[in-house]
Amino acid sequence: MENADVFLGLHDFLERMRQPSAADFVKSIKSFIVSFSNNAPDPERDSAAVQSFLANMEAAFRAHPLWAGCSEEELDSAGEGLEKYVMTKLFTRVFASIPDDVKTDEQLSEKIALVQQFVRPENLDIKASFQNETSWLLAQKELQKINMYKAPRDKLVCILNCCKVINNLLLNASIALNENPPGADEFLPVLIYVTIKANPPQLHSNLLYIQRYRRQSRLVGEAAYFFTNMLSAESFISNIDAQALSMEESEFERNMESAQALLSGLSADMDGLSNQNDESEGQISVEQLIQSKHQGVNSTKEKEHLTPVRSSESKSVKKVTFAKDQEPITKVPSLSELENKGATMLLKEEKASQVFQEYPYLFAQVGDLTISDVEDLLNNYKQLVFKYVCLSKGLGSATSSLPSSVLPSQVQLQVETMKAPEEHKRVELNDESEKDTSETNDSSNQVLNSNEEKVESQLPEDEEKVERGGKNDETSK
């Protein structure tokens, strides 16, 4: 897991905060977090406050006996832990907190939804030899994870992972073609294309959030370079016009209009389908299946079964969908319809997990795998992607780019959730439900943040009444 190291950073940080000598730190951190609830959002001021608080605390850590004799890495990890803790607590208060940002997110997302219907790699100067739409799905996937996280660093990692996937693909292509390693001329256009295809949720707000709340001294070097590319992609996309895509004005207009028509047809479909996730038109029932699971985990924490919660809903949706078909957009059943149907059937299935039994890796945990599995997995994966893309294509080009969600990782995530909900990483050193400012409307984010990554960490009480059952004490209430 990409973020494991920082998770450990947080854990280590919380451990130290439980030491009696850290009482003053605990007090400052808590009062800093509380201070935010007293003021209306003001991004400039909030960002400056967080940056200087983090800087001051890091300096104080460095000078404190708790970290005496520690390496730079350990201090850095404490800083990461602090940043993650503070920003997880402040998230609901500072993320997309002003109407302008929310509006920009919506406009950008709407524009991308249109442009992604017709943009071609050539429109962006992506050389034919570097075009590889199938593999780009992986990069899109990384970007689409961005709302699973609250901490600025974790969100940044999604962007960097996306860039890494693109770079690796370009690099492999260039080696195969005996060309120079890819530079910005090759990289940026692909990043823009991938971003358009991914239409990541709340892109604008996410970028602003990273820019404002990622500790500035750590947003440097290579991370800063790739983050700048993402900013640059956003800027390019929000200004896309005929000229930017080397199109005739009239052609561009026409494309935008038919994209609009297609989308309103689709969204009529979707309206019925989904009443909880309006972010991404492309996220369909497999995703819903997962989300319903996550909701279950988040809200009830009980051991789960695959219950047919959604089946009745889905059935009534079917009717709506077909009623809408008089608008002659989907003549063949669309991919999303097929998937929805399958998912509904799965949900009804008594022993749903048995269906997956013939897929050996689906129940595997990371630790079960060995290097020798990689080849097998990769082959499986390639077949899956190939089949999927062929299926999509076969169903017509309109739907083929929509669901990039059927990738093994997600299926696996779902199965893991189903199998071992008690293994979710949680840090709860102390259950204090009162006086925590950010927890109040946390529930609004439950859909957005994967349970797996949810860090409900708590600092100990100022006086130390820390009782601690085990590492993951879910039952301490």
Added chain:
Amino acid sequence: MGCSGSVPARSSGQSGGLNNLENAGSSDAKNLRVKLVLLGDSGVGKSCIVLRFVRGQFDPTSKVTVGASFLSQTIALQDSTTVKFEIWDTAGQERYAALAPLYYRGAAVAVVVYDITSPDSFNKAQYWVKELQKHGSPDIVMALVGNKADLHEKREVPAQDGIEYAEKNGMFFIETSAKTADNINQLFEEIAKRLPRPSPSS
């Protein structure tokens, strides 16, 4: 086609993988860390220049590069200080020109490259210099580089034009060949010498 005719699939100036988020040491008086941005038309040889520079002095057995869009390379100067260049490539295609300010913001060095066989690319270089003067940070160190100096039989931009333009605009000027490696190291060494040094006391 490679920059040098050889097939160098690997490189190594890379300081770490893409997920290496930590601040790999910061600047002090003895060890400078410098953001350098490359500007110039597509095809003038920016990538080749950087790859030449980064490959020339590094053990090629270490890491596989993630590409040539971001590379870093440290050089040691005579006075026993070191300069770590973090080299930011920019997309040279016309449609991306408006994005350049995002990249040169906060850069300590801008290297503007043209191709001595292409007057168009020399014009474009002048455009970048003007942009930098308008929007770059005021103390940015600028270098003007006429690349592909090995193609002298096809030369269309006289060296004198480059020299004069650079002089007028307070820039360092050099002609290079990424193909033969001519003047590549000199380019970066000269830049390093021109960097403002933080005072040792601070």
